[in-house]
Amino acid sequence: MGVFIRTLIVCLIICIGYYVYLFLGKESYQPLNTNETTVTREVKVKTPKPVAEETQQPKQKQEVQICFMSDENTVHYVKREVENKTLEIAINELLKGPSKYETSHGVYSEIPQDVKLMWVKDENGKIIVNLTRNFEYGGGTKSIQNRIKQIKLTVDSFNLKKPVYLYLDGKQAEYMGGEGIYIEQPLN
Numbered sequence: 001m002g003v004f005i006r007t008l009i010v011c012l013i014i015c016i017g018y019y020v021y022l023f024l025g026k027e028s029y030q031p032l033n034t035n036e037t038t039v040t041r042e043v044k045v046k047t048p049k050p051v052a053e054e055t056q057q058p059k060q061k062q063e064v065q066i067c068f069m070s071d072e073n074t075v076h077y078v079k080r081e082v083e084n085k086t087l088e089i090a091i092n093e094l095l096k097g098p099s100k101y102e103t104s105h106g107v108y109s110e111i112p113q114d115v116k117l118m119w120v121k122d123e124n125g126k127i128i129v130n131l132t133r134n135f136e137y138g139g140g141t142k143s144i145q146n147r148i149k150q151i152k153l154t155v156d157s158f159n160l161k162k163p164v165y166l167y168l169d170g171k172q173a174e175y176m177g178g179e180g181i182y183i184e185q186p187l188n
Contacts, residue, residue, distance in 0.1 A: 059083060061081040061082065061083065062081070062082055062083070062084065062085040063079045063080065063081055063082075063085070064079070064080050064082050064085055064089060064090040064093060064157070065077050065078070065079055065090075065154070065157040066078055066079075066080060066090055066093050066094040066150075066154045066157070067094070067149070067150045067153035067154045067157070068094075068098050068102065068107045068108060068109050068150065069107070069108055069109065069110055069146055069150065070106050070107050070108070071106045073142065073146060075149065075153060076106075076107050077153075077157070078098065078102055078107065080093045087120050087122075087127070087155060087158055087160075088117065088119075088120045090154055090155075090157070090158070091117050091120060091129060091151070091154060091155075092117055094109070094111070094150060094151070094154050095111060095115055095116065095117060095131075097109045097111070097113060109150065110139065110143045110144075110146040110147045110150060111135065111147050111150060111151075112134055112135065112137065112138055114132075114134055115131055115132055115134055115135045116131070116132045117129070117130070117131060118130040118131060118132060118167075118169070118170070122160075122162070125162055125163075126162055126163045126164070126165055126186065127155055127160060127162050127163070127164045127165065128165045128167055129151055129155065129164065129165070129166055129167065130167040130168070130169075130170060131151075131166070131167070131168055132168070132169060133168045133169045135147065135168055135176075136168060136173070136176035136177050137177070139177070140177070140179070141177070141179055141181055144176050144177050144181050145181075148166065148183065148187055151164070151166060151187065152164055152187040152188050155187075155188075156188060163186030163187075163188060164186050164187045164188050165185050165186050165187065166183065166185065166187055172185060173185070
């Protein structure tokens, strides 16, 4: 029985050595036939982040001023904290509508909830705000005038001193709504 156990231990040592040689050794098995395609493994090593990146202070929030309406159709400015103070972000904040807190204090928006900003451009000395066509649907003359006022005053809060043009689905708005309200451009 002692010879059997010694033989078994020797066999295990040889098998473990062979395993280490094949899978953990620096040189791996290479086939003799070099015409065959060999498969290699790529090992990706994560490089640690520089210490400076990890210890950076978080960006400070900036405020944008957006225009809503309040009771009796009066303008009401609201400040929102954002990562970057850009005109595009301000208009997107306007299109989100008032928060529950703002609504509870009598603030509302005349802009329909499903309106999306397609793009904002500052080109040739003018600001172009391009919204989806559903900006013009629903409500009467006063509602459409207030929508335009909200867009115009939100853009004007950036003090760019440039004319503001309203586009709907890529075309300059001339008439809006079922009543065909003429839109004078530039808005400001």
